[in-house]
Amino acid sequence: MSLVLVAIGILMASALASLLLARAPRLATACGVAGAILAGLAGLVPSFRVLLTGAHESLAMAWHMPGGNLHIGLDAVSAVFLIPVFLLTALAALYGGSYLRPFWGKRSIGFAWFCFNLLTACLVLVIVARNGLLFLMAWEGMSLASFFLVVFEHDKKETREAGWLYLVATHLGTAFLLIFFALLGREAQSLDFDCIGTMPQGIANALFLLAVIGFGTKAGFMPFHVWLPEAHPAAPSHVSAVLSGVMIKTGIYGLVRTLILLGHPPAWWGWTLVGIGLSSGILGVVYALAQHDLKRLLAYHSVENIGIIALGLGLGVLGLSTGHPLVAQLGFAGALLHVVNHALFKGLLFLGAGAVAHGTGTRDMDRLGGLAKTMPWTALTFIIGAAAIAGLPPFNGFVSEFLMYYGALLACLPGGLANPLPAIGLVAGLALIGGLAAACFAKAFGIVFLGAPRTEAARHAHECGFAMRLPMVILAAACILIGFGAPWAVAALKPAVAGLTGVPAAQVFGAAPRSMTLLMELMIGFAAVAAAVLLLGFLRRRLLQNRPVRRSLTWDCGYAAPTPRMQYTASSFALWFVDAFRWILRTERRRSLPRGYFPDAAFMTTETPDGFRDLVFRPVFAQVRWALASLRWIQHGRLQLYILYIAATLVALLIWYASCL
C-alpha cells in the first residue's frame, strides 16, 4: 500500500516540477517522463503482490470531510485495474517524450506533462479510493486533466469542439454519479465503502441504473459513447493510448465496484449488461468499419471492446443471480482479463497510429499504404496488436473471449441457465463481433501498411525513434505472453474473481486442476501451430534453396501501367459492410462522376457521422438550450455578482438547514 502512495507522491511531485519548468521543455519532459516511469515501477510492485497473494491492504485517516475517513485500499480487483494503469502510463510517457518533440516551443510542454502525471495520479486514486467523496474528487481531477490533454492542439477547431463535447459528456456522467453517491450515502449513513451493507432491492436497482449511466458514460457504452470517437483521436497519440487503454476502464471499474458493493444481483441486471454489451460491441465495430481516420477507427473499437467487457460482466451477473458459480466465474474472469488485454493491445495500436501520423503527417488511411517497408517495427507490432484485438489465437484477446464463450456455452447446456437467451446472444454476438473486427483490422493494417504507397507523404515515411519503438515492442510482447501463458494469467485472476463472486480464491473455477488442464491443452494447441509455422518455414527454405527466386511485378491482368492509386482503398474494402449496415450508418456520399468524352476531374468522398450524436443528442440539446435561453440574463460575466450568487445560495441553504433542525 505504501508503495502506491509513493507512486502517487512521485506523480504529483513530477507533475508540479514539470509545471514549474515549463520554460525549459527539455527539463519539463525529462521530469514528466521520469516521474511516470518511476511511479509505474513503484506501483507495479504492490499491485502484482496483491494480485498474486490475494491479500487486502488498506489505510484510513481522519479528514475534514463528511461521510467517513480518508480511506484507500488495494484488493485484487483494484490490482487488476492498477497494473495496466501503471504499465501503460509509464510506456506512454516514454513514447510521449519523443512524440511531443515537434511541439517544443509551440505549446506549453510543461503543462502537458503536468496534466499527464496528474491524470495518472487521479487514475490510481480512483482505483484505490474506498470513500465516495475521495472517489468523486479523483474522478473529477481525472476528467479535467484529460480534458486539457485532449485540447493540447487547441488551435484546431475540431480539437476544441471535441474537447468541449468531452467536457460536457463527462460532467453529465459525473452528475449521475453525484446522485449515485448521494443515494448510497443516505442509505448507508456513510460514504465509506466498507460501511455499505445490503440495500433494499428498489434502492439497489436505482443505484445500479445510475451506475450504468454514470460509469457507462465514462466507459463509452453505446449510446453514451458519442464523446469517445471525437475526443480520443483529437488527443496526442500517447494520451489517446492512455485514454482508450485505461481511462475508460475506470468506468468499468466503477461498475465492478458497484456490483461488489450492492451484493447479490437480480437477473435483469445481467440482461441489461448483456444488452448493452451487444449494442456497444456490434455497433462499435460497424461504425469502426466505416471510418477512414486511423485513430477514429481505433476509438470506435474501444466502444466495441467495452461492449465485450460488458458481455462478460453480464454473463457473470447472470451466473451469480441464478446460482451457477462456474458461469459467473468464467464471465467475470473473461471480463477482467479483457480489461487488461484491451489496455495492452489498444495502447499498442494507438501508439502505432501515432507513429504512423508522426512518420507521414496524416492519419487518413486512403492516403497511406506500403508502410511495412519503411516502418518495419511499427508494422510488426501493429499486426500483433491487430490480431490480438480481433480475438485471433494465439494472442491474448482470444484467451479472454474464450473464457466468455466457455461460460456462455456452459450456460446453454441442459441444467444451465433457465433462460439461456442472453448466453445465446453472447455466443452469436461475439462471433459476429469477432468476424467484423477481423475484417476491420484486415482493412486498417492492410490499407495502411501493405501494398504500395498511395501518396508522396506515405512514400517518404520514416520509422520512429527507439524511445517510441520500445514501448510498442514491450506491449506486443505482453500480448504474446498472455496468449501463450494463458494458464498462469487466468490463475492470477482467481483472487479478483473471488472478490467479485464471493467465494474463496481456491474454489474459483471449481476443481482447480480441471480449469488448468483446459488452458494447458489450449496452450498445446497454440504451441502445435507455432511449431507447424516454424517447420513449414524451414521446409520452404530448403525447397527454395537451389531454385530461382525472382522479384517481379504484381499480376495486373495484362494491364501495363498500374499505379498505386488503382489499389483498393479503405472505403472500397469496407463497401460491403457499409452497404449492409447503411440503415444504421447513414453514410453520406458526395461525388462527381466523370462525364463526356474528355471527362474532367471526378471525385467521390464518403463520411459517416455518428448517428447517435446527430439524431439523438443534438436535437435534445438544442431543445435544452432553447428552454434555458430565458435564464441567459443571469449569466453576464461579472465575477463579483457570481460570488454574490454563491453567497446567497449558501445563506439560503443554511437557513433551510437551520429550519429543519
Place this chain on the structure above:
Amino acid sequence: MNLIPGIHLAAALILAPFLLGVINRTKARIAGRAGAPLLQLYFDLGKLLHKGAVYSRTTTWLFRAGPLVGLAAVFGALLLTPFGKSGAVLAFDADLVLFAYWLGLMRFVTVLAALDTGSSFEGMGASREVFFAALAEPAFLLGLLGLARVTGSVSLSAMLPEVTAATWLAAGPALALIAAAWLIILLAENARIPVDDPNTHLELTMIHEVMVLDHGGPDLAMILYGAALKLWVMGALLVSLLTPVRYGVAWQDALVFLGGMLLLAVGIGLIEGAMARLRLARVPQLLMGAFALAALALMLIMK
C-alpha cells in the same frame, strides 16, 4: 498410449486432397466429360513443390508468411477435428471456439497476403472474403451451440460422436436444420458453387481464387493443400453430425466415416454440377439464410 487419433490424423493429412479429386470427377461426369484423374491435386502439389518462386516487388514478409501461417492454422483446426465417431488428437471443453478461430486466423493471413500485393483484384477478393466470413461465423457457432445443448457437452470430440440414431429420433428436425446451415457455410467457406466458382478465370467475379493469384511454387502448394484440409475439417464435422451409427470399433467407425466423406464429396460435386454460381449480391442473403436455419434449430432445441 492410444495411437488411433494419431493414425486418424495421418489419414486426414494424406486423404484430404483426394476429396477435391472426387468432387471434380463428379462434376465432370455430370457434364459428360471424362474429367481429370482422381489424384490430380497430388500431381499439382508435387509439381508446385518442385518449382522456384516469383515474388512481387510490392510485397513484404507478410506475403511470404501468409501461406505458412494459413496452413499451420488449419492444421491446428485439424488437431481438434474428430474423425467421425472417434475423438480428435486434442480435445478439451469449448475447443469448438478454438476450431472456429483457427479458421479465422487462416482467413486473416490469407486476406493480408492478398492486400500485400497492392492489386485491386486481390483487394476485391479480400473484401468479399471477410464480409461473407463475418456473416457465416455466427451461424456456424450457433449450430455448434445447438449441438452442445442436444448432447450436453461442449467439446467437438465429445459432442459429435454422441450424435446417434437415438439423438436423431429425439431432435431430428433441429439436427437437419443445423446440417443444412453447415452445408451452406461449408460451400461458402470453401469457395464452392453456388458462392464462388473454383474454376473461374475472370478476376472480377472471384473470391478465394483471386486472393491467391500472386502466389506460386511451394507457396501455392501450401495454399492449395491448406484449402483441401479446410474442406476436410468442415466436411468432417458435417459428416460426423449426419452419421447416425457408432460401432465403437475403430476400423468400422473409420470406414463409415470415410464412406461418409466420399458421399459428401460426391454430393458437393452434384450440387456444383446442377447449379450455377449466384450473383454476388445474393450471397449475403444465402448466408443470412444459413443463420436463420441455425437460429430456428436452436429455437426447436431450446423450446
